[in-house]
Amino acid sequence: MSDQTTDSDLEGQIAHRTRKAEDLRGKGVNPWANDFHVTHAIADVPRDIEKLPTEDQIAEQDPRYAVAGRLLQMNEKGKVAFLFLRGDRGEMIQLFVKVNYEKAFALLKDLQLGDIVGARGQMFKTRIGKAAMRVEELRLLTKAIRPLPGKLLGGQDVKDVESRYRQRYVDMISHPEVAEVFRKRARLVTEMRRFFDDRGYVEVETRTLLSTNGGAAARPFVTHHNTLDMNLYLRIATELDLKRLVVGGIDRVYEIGRIFRNEGMDRFHNPEFTTIEFYQAYATYEDLMVLTEQLFERLAVAVCGGTEITYQGQSLSLKAPFCRLSMRDAVRAALPDAPVDDREALVRYVTQRLHETPHTEHAGTRMDYGHALTHLFEEHVEGTLIQPTFITEHPIEVSPLSRRNDRTPEFCDRFELFLVGKEFANAFSELNDPIDQRARFQSQVALKAAGDTEAMDYDEDFCRALEHGMPPTAGEGIGIDRLAMLLTDQPSIRDVILFPQLRPEGA
RNA sequence: GAGCCGGUAGCUCAGCCGGUAGAGCAGCGGCCUUUUAAGCCGUUGGUCCUGGGUUCGAUCCCCAGCCGGCUCACCA
Numbered sequence: 001m002s003d004q005t006t007d008s009d010l011e012g013q014i015a016h017r018t019r020k021a022e023d024l025r026g027k028g029v030n031p032w033a034n035d036f037h038v039t040h041a042i043a044d045v046p047r048d049i050e051k052l053p054t055e056d057q058i059a060e061q062d063p064r065y066a067v068a069g070r071l072l073q074m075n076e077k078g079k080v081a082f083l084f085l086r087g088d089r090g091e092m093i094q095l096f097v098k099v100n101y102e103k104a105f106a107l108l109k110d111l112q113l114g115d116i117v118g119a120r121g122q123m124f125k126t127r128i129g130k131a132a133m134r135v136e137e138l139r140l141l142t143k144a145i146r147p148l149p150g151k152l153l154g155g156q157d158v159k160d161v162e163s164r165y166r167q168r169y170v171d172m173i174s175h176p177e178v179a180e181v182f183r184k185r186a187r188l189v190t191e192m193r194r195f196f197d198d199r200g201y202v203e204v205e206t207r208t209l210l211s212t213n214g215g216a217a218a219r220p221f222v223t224h225h226n227t228l229d230m231n232l233y234l235r236i237a238t239e240l241d242l243k244r245l246v247v248g249g250i251d252r253v254y255e256i257g258r259i260f261r262n263e264g265m266d267r268f269h270n271p272e273f274t275t276i277e278f279y280q281a282y283a284t285y286e287d288l289m290v291l292t293e294q295l296f297e298r299l300a301v302a303v304c305g306g307t308e309i310t311y312q313g314q315s316l317s318l319k320a321p322f323c324r325l326s327m328r329d330a331v332r333a334a335l336p337d338a339p340v341d342d343r344e345a346l347v348r349y350v351t352q353r354l355h356e357t358p359h360t361e362h363a364g365t366r367m368d369y370g371h372a373l374t375h376l377f378e379e380h381v382e383g384t385l386i387q388p389t390f391i392t393e394h395p396i397e398v399s400p401l402s403r404r405n406d407r408t409p410e411f412c413d414r415f416e417l418f419l420v421g422k423e424f425a426n427a428f429s430e431l432n433d434p435i436d437q438r439a440r441f442q443s444q445v446a447l448k449a450a451g452d453t454e455a456m457d458y459d460e461d462f463c464r465a466l467e468h469g470m471p472p473t474a475g476e477g478i479g480i481d482r483l484a485m486l487l488t489d490q491p492s493i494r495d496v497i498l499f500p501q502l503r504p505e506g507a
Numbered sequence: 508g509a510g511c512c513g514g515u516a517g518c519u520c521a522g523c524c525g526g527u528a529g530a531g532c533a534g535c536g537g538c539c540u541u542u543u544a545a546g547c548c549g550u551u552g553g554u555c556c557u558g559g560g561u562u563c564g565a566u567c568c569c570c571a572g573c574c575g576g577c578u579c580a581c582c583a
Binding site for chain 2: 009010012013016055073075076077078079080081082084094096098099100112113126127128130132146147148149157158159160161162165174216217218219259261263264266267268269273275422423424426454477478479481482492493502503504
């Protein structure tokens, strides 16, 4: 205790706290003890002021509670001290330590903010009418060698988002509301599982490493297997394996899993993210629209308590039914002069517009009717779809895995669900005609040869699977991170991913 | 990948016209037997993101880089 450390920089504080821990060990106190028995969560300790005795009314038979939590504040007042501990949900308990309880009082000088502390005692009402525990036993359970930055109680919030994302543990200590976002995300996923389990879907886990890239339009990550001495792709979708399982006889199947796309990062994109994909035999995309409405309603109720929610100041209603609109009608409404039904004229129309707006990098490798229509939709409609809207009848060129519509084979039996101007779900009646599927893969290969880095590989095994016969099936994928953003009202995908991708910390 | 904005004490931030830096909180040493973001006395702490340049002199001006945020492009 003779240390006269005056350093207040980080190294000095760490050194001081480390010496403190060593001193304690020298006195026979384990600074990282694990023999304290908690009887109650801090949240579960009764604190109804009306029912609590004043200090001199405490009776020997009044219940005792043993709690533990992080020490966030210490007010020492001579021969008495008040401490605040915070528990696992961000709730606080006030401790009252008097000089009369000698051992407990003596420990105070070895405690520092951020330490994990255990306390045992009886609850009472302080002179200013606050609930507090009169501590009979006080224990240091974990010495925090490194001081916590910023706000504990009082002090300032840590606002530097970089350190918040890099050191999520610190972020969560400083901001209990951050932990709450991730609890809600967990609730969302749990509820989603229940929803599908209740309907007889089987949850599976398929492979992440693949030798062919498919199931979506995206650039993959490449990795290398040493023993096989071959490059493998990290999956960009779970689609093809799940449909293999439908061929194999699991009529209702889903996977909640991480997928990887080697593309840009921004407020709505992280290189690894989580999707649910589900497939149901003998269903159509129209059945899935109804199912999707039920799912979104249920998730909103479970996470937000109702179907009327707010996202970043916008009021949204997730109450069924959602609006349904074909892509052509949507484009027509936004651009009355676009020749939506004339395939060649529409390509010319879009090509001309692209020349007029030179800032676009859009490659000329895939300008056909389907891409032209989709381009107009994405440019002029997508961002305006605030309330939940199903966009149906996508062109075949942008849907290499979807079933053609029986009446208008240039379009397919597909929908995407949009909300707050973003895509949230993508679903279609699955293409199960192996001959057509081979042709679609062929055109993907041609696109890839022409420089389209997002085109799929020809998946021979998948075609072979379809040749064995896949029942008529509908399938859907939903981005869980975006859904979590929506239901927790977070502005950035980084706020719903525990450890979002950042550049490595500089040396 | 492009544009804009930012990086100063552990945290939040000031810092004028270029003269090598301040506050609050945290820390450290005291005082106080009912505090509530306690109070009072004293006190420590800085690679001003990095590297160049201009200058007698750079946290400040210029250039390059690193990291982050936002917008745009690609994508979900």
